[in-house]
Amino acid sequence: MSLLTVDRLCAGYGALRVLHDVSFSIEEGNVTVVLGANGAGKSTLLRALSGMIPATGSIELDGYELLSGRRRRPIALLGIGHVPEGRGTFGGLTVEENLRAGGYHRPRGEVERSITEWFELFPRLAERRDRLAAGLSGGEQQMLAIARALMARPRLLLLDEPSLGLAPKMTGTLFDNLRAIRERMDMTVLLVEQNAHLSLQIADDALLMTAGQVGPRRPAIALREDEQIRRAYLGA
Ligand SMILES: Nc1ncnc2c1ncn2[C@@H]1O[C@H](COP(=O)(O)OP(=O)(O)OP(=O)(O)O)[C@@H](O)[C@H]1O
Numbered sequence: 001m002s003l004l005t006v007d008r009l010c011a012g013y014g015a016l017r018v019l020h021d022v023s024f025s026i027e028e029g030n031v032t033v034v035l036g037a038n039g040a041g042k043s044t045l046l047r048a049l050s051g052m053i054p055a056t057g058s059i060e061l062d063g064y065e066l067l068s069g070r071r072r073r074p075i076a077l078l079g080i081g082h083v084p085e086g087r088g089t090f091g092g093l094t095v096e097e098n099l100r101a102g103g104y105h106r107p108r109g110e111v112e113r114s115i116t117e118w119f120e121l122f123p124r125l126a127e128r129r130d131r132l133a134a135g136l137s138g139g140e141q142q143m144l145a146i147a148r149a150l151m152a153r154p155r156l157l158l159l160d161e162p163s164l165g166l167a168p169k170m171t172g173t174l175f176d177n178l179r180a181i182r183e184r185m186d187m188t189v190l191l192v193e194q195n196a197h198l199s200l201q202i203a204d205d206a207l208l209m210t211a212g213q214v215g216p217r218r219p220a221i222a223l224r225e226d227e228q229i230r231r232a233y234l235g236a
């Protein structure tokens with residue numbers, strides 16, 4: 001079943017049109033990776049989906065049209081969590097305060113339970129719960145940004161290049177963590193990732209993006225075995 005259906009989506013910045021009639025759907029419970037060259041419009045696509053920039057066309061989340069209606073509700077309430085490029089933590093807040101901020105609209109008891117659950121799942125964050133986010137390592141900040149987005153219990157999580165700037169070992173840990181989260185929570189993820197090798201291992205489906213357009217959805221495993229893809233994205 002499709003959780004998200006996008007139809008003829010157009011978006012850009014002022015006079016610059018970046019997305020040209022983008023149409024695709026993603027399956028509930030799947031991890032879908034978006035691959036594409038620098039400047040293809042991957043981040044712009046995520047921004048349009050989460051309402052950070054205006055867009056036309058249709059974005060349907062679980063049958064609910066997000067682009068209709070004059071008054072938009074906060075995106076978190078609509079069920080989309082977005083971890084933007086370059087991490088999204090509040091540097092001046094502690095780890096625990098960041099998590100709390102992510103669950104601001106949920107009942108207090110649920111927030112407490114989620115925080116306990118996170119700290120069980122990520123002991124590194126638990127050890128640093130009273131430290132300021134600004135003092136964490138890049139990988140820890142990335143995990144915190146993801147945990148904070150998940151505190152809102154989104155139906156759909158948008159992740160923009162979570163491995164950017166991380167050492168290879170840290171990237172491996174991050175992807176292991178993503179797998180663990182995925183097994184624990186029934187989640188749908190749209191992942192933009194430059195590390196095609198790792199992302200095609202964790203993803204179920206893949207979308208290729210070229211110059212503001214998105215091609216047909218394909219199983220990640222098919223891309224891993226595709227000669228052209230291997231040459232373009234996997235360096236083999
Ligand atoms: N805030 C902005 N204002 C104006 N133009 C922008 C803005 N952000 C991106 N663009 C332009 O939109 C186009 C698509 O950029 P986008 O950041 O979506 O690409 P991307 O696929 O995410 O690239 P990368 O892999 O480098 O992150 C580019 O031509 C870029 O210059």
Ligand SMILES: [Mg+2]
Pocket residue numbers: 042043044085160
């Ligand atoms: Mg980008």
